[in-house]
Amino acid sequence: MFVLCEMKDTVRIPPWEFKENTTDAIMDILNKKFANKVVYNVGLCIALWDLVKLEDSFIFPGDGATHTNVHFRYVVFRPFIDEILVGKIKCSSKEGVYVSMGFFDDIFIPADALQHPAIFESQDQIWAWEYEVDEDTKHKLFMDIDEEIRFRVVDETFTDTTPSGPDTTNTESDIPTDPELKKPPYTITASISDSGLGCMSWWNG
Template structure:
């Protein structure tokens, strides 16, 4: 679920921070710039792990700040395909079940990836698994907001960002992330197999 990604960036340090340790200032600046940001084919940046290389600092004419090129590793949220995660139902809509992990909310389980057969209840605004027992009886199992749900990651969608996408290449993080009103990183989940879905469904089986 979490991986280490090597990145490169040029950190601008204001004169007011010259009195502080360079490593500490660089770490603070990188966390301010990257934490909770999403970049294409990288994932959701969580926190700085370590700084592996600091190059010489430069001061350009007309700018009293220093500019330092650094190479570093960042902790990134990016589940691998087929990984099983546990989250909570944030809401339901005709488009599917929307799931949150607490720190990441752009997860959807589309209708064709729910247990079969399922239907959307407009009145309750919830998806319902029509569960049929061995003796032929049916029970409506509602997927209510706040319920814990176990799902399999089956797809990821990245929006365009300025980062390069070459495999195994160090990435320069200069550039602006996607606009705040868009979801730059979306996960699709699946619960259409035994053991997946609401945790309460399987507690007594």
């Protein structure tokens, strides 16, 4: 679930921070820059682990700050494919179930990856697994909001959210974009179609 990734960045230390220990100042800047942010094709950065190497610092003309190339290792959230994780159900729709792990919310279980057969209760906006007790009896096991759920990671998607320049060919480019339509930078697709997966209450007896 968590991995150590070696990264490199140029750290700028402004003059008013020269009184601080250089290593402490660099670590503080790296944590502020990367913590709780997604790095494309790397994952969700959690916290700085350590500094591997500090190269020579430079001061450029017109800028009193120092610039240092730093090699460091960061704790990153990036589960591997087929890893089993536990989260909580955030909400549901006809498309599937959305899961949160507290620090990461962009986990989606498509409808076809739920336990079969599953039905969507449109009035309550929740999914239910129609568990067959015997040939004549079926029992609905509901997937309620905030219930703990065990799932398997089946895919991951990174989206480059770097701002691009204005589209001069589009006469409606000045129309603001709905923030809800923006894609998250990192999403995980999951499944609960295997035995032992799904709501924890189903399997706890």
